[in-house]
Amino acid sequence: MSLHLDARLLVPRGAFALDVALTVAAGDVLALLGPNGSGKSTLLAALAGLIRPAAGHVRVGERVLTRCEPGRTALLVPPERRRVGLLGQDPLLFPHLDAVQNIAFGLRSTGTPRAEALAEAAEWLAAVGLAGMERRRPAALSGGQQQRVAIARALAPRPDVLLLDEPMAALDVETAAQTRELLAERIRTGGTTTVLVTHDATDALVLADRTAVLHEGRIVDDGPTARVLGEPTTRFVASFGGSGVLVGTVREDGSVRVEGGATRLPPGSRVWVSAPAAAPVVE
Secondary structure, eight states: OOOOEEEEEEEEETTEEEEEEEEEOTTOEEEEEOOTTSSHHHHHHHHHTSSOOSEEEEEETTEEEEEEOTTSOOEEOOGGGTTEEEEOSSOOOOTTSOHHHHHHHHHHTTTOOHHHHHHHHHHHHHHTTOTTOTTOOGGGSOHHHHHHHHHHHHHTTOOSEEEEESTTTTSOHHHHHHHHHHHHHHHHHHTOEEEEEOSOHHHHHHHOSEEEEEETTEEEEEEEHHHHHHSOSSHHHHGGGSSOOOEEEEOTTSEEEETTEEEEOOTTOOOEESSSTTSEEEO
16 A cells, blocks of 8 residues: 655755655655755655654654654664665665575565565566576676666565665666666556656656755755646756756847847747746746
């Protein structure tokens, strides 16, 4: 059964503090966008229980996984007991275990008997398109194949929440597209509540129901993915949709005054307006 995620977190991080509140409905996928250093990976680490926030909470359904609130006993459920899966750019497979044993490890960690875990792991291997590769160790698999094994290992224990930290970033374009489609299929099939950190608008469009934008530790936009990407409120997100970024002022005749000169926009051009119409805009 899918469970909703509710989190409110304050985590001091150097020059700024991560200070966010977010909710993800049961079975939904939330994409989290933002420039480097905005706090995205810190947020995932706090949700996974890898770091303790200065204040706040993490709840999944009726379970409290993190609680750091005044006047109440602090609680930080260990990562291995949170039923929260985490998958990043690096598959982090155990090099001494073959593919099916790597997947079975995740199942065994939840108490599944060995024989049952191995049988289920073989089914998962087939589900991610790697039937017949049960006995191959990671060194004998391509990068894309390793990531498929890692996806199966993360999903096999049926986590309540899945955290994805740019899982396609280290893959070539073709392999990334195949992995993206696989993730979309497996997440939808399992109805897994998911938070996806990405720098790729395609990931958000294919996988996410909602998209939130994080900047300097705070969420500055949050809504349906099509709206956030189609009507961006930040320069970072606006840059996803075009080949270049122009900063300037719209004139009375429709031309745009930019640094270093002026350019006329053809009829029907789409522009991003960060303030009233006569203020700076980004194309």
